Amino acid sequence: MNQHVMAAIRSQPWAIMPGYLEAIEAIALRVLDDPAVLALKDDGHQERQLSAVAMMGERAPGTRKAMLREGIGMLPLMGPVFPRSNIMTEYSGAASLDIAAADLRALQASPDVRQILMVIDSPGGAVAQVNDFARLVAASPKPISVHVTGLCCSAAYWIGSSAPGGISLDPTGVVGSIGVLISTSYQVEADANGRRDLEIASTNAPNKRPDLSTPEGQAVVRQMLDGIEDIFIQTVARGRGVTEATVRNEFGKGGTLTGKAAKAAGMVDRIEADGLDGAIRRLAKAGPATPRRTAAANTLTLAQIRAG
Template structure:
């Protein structure tokens, strides 16, 4: 049973910080005293999730969103999954189908003048992330992001799409741009003296690559690089920079904090008063958009120079 659970997790690519993927595997196996799980319980994310729920009243027709002073607050907290599962129930993880329904409800609510994604997430499964990012980018109301803790990998993919830009707590962390897969291969017979054997059809030799070889690993890496290219293109489009800038200046898979993230162009504002300050700012004036216009102008100039 456990092997099937791990196989399901390891059969898909992830845009997530590696240590958090270990915790996901442990929680899926119900090993709640695993060191990776205990480390998450100590990182303060549960307190940050609780703080978001206290920022306003429940928004009409939503499952997770709040409403305060005309600002709809949509949390993107914990690991990101395409649909609700044991992780969303256990650790307050984000289900993208629920988040998408909430976003549409906030768009349709007359009392909501602007929308703020409150993000504290290490990333998650790649499935549906690009689609949700496009939904954010196409939102009919002003929409911005505030990072209360982590905004990494898949979460940054989503956040970078917000036309109103990204603000961040001074100690917030963004980045970890990249795609990984957790997998394994069998080196010896299993405990029952049996060895799993996969045989692919004659014209599908790459269906079961040999991960013990450099060639097999290269095949998996080629697939991950293809997803990463979509990731880079989405971030570049959302942030108004070139893909080369994303590859070279946005951490190369690492992370940046607060003012360093702003200096790199990964966020637009360090919010000294945190999430509360971001809500008050949006309630007063709505998300500022000059950054997107300025970034678009810079991108056009960079593209023009590269064509010379």
């Protein structure tokens, strides 16, 4: 059973901070005293997320997790991201994109919601359906923006960067970790029963099971990850109104940025001194405005014209 669980986790690419993937593997195997799990337990994310939820008002009608306050529909995206509900989303505080998508549509349809605020505190997650959800965010018929209370990294930044209304950040918020990884292993010795797993692929499918002990086999996997990363970077560039080269060279190169450094790099639009409460109050007072993406795109177009 444990082999099947690990195979399921390691059969897919992830856009997540590396330490969190180690914790997901340990939690899935119920090794709750693993150092990766203990490190997350003590990082304060649970208290931070509970505090954020307490500021969001009351449950929005017709939703599972969305909230409503002062005409602002709030869509929380907290914890590791998965494409659909599973044991991690039900019992370990992870986020489900199928639930988030349903809640987003409900907020868009509600006459009580003037604007939508995604409240993000997530290290990222599985790649599956992330780009589809990012497109839903980008195409929202109602104004939608993002506030980061803790982490907005990897898959979460992939999604958050698509918000037309831009991104605000707690002074200690963290963004970035742009990139894709996969966790895997290969057998170097026979197992306890004296057996060694062997898989043979058909003649015309040598890359179905690449030999990960060789540079050539690793290159096959890396090529697949690079293809997903290209889509990730294209989405971020389009959402933030910058070039792909800017994302590759100035958005952390797989690392993270915080506070003023994140704003200086163009990864977020403002540092919210009063945190989530300040972001909600600002949106509640604000009237219609030109979407940040439109303004950024106009600036980029002007720069390209001037460059020749």
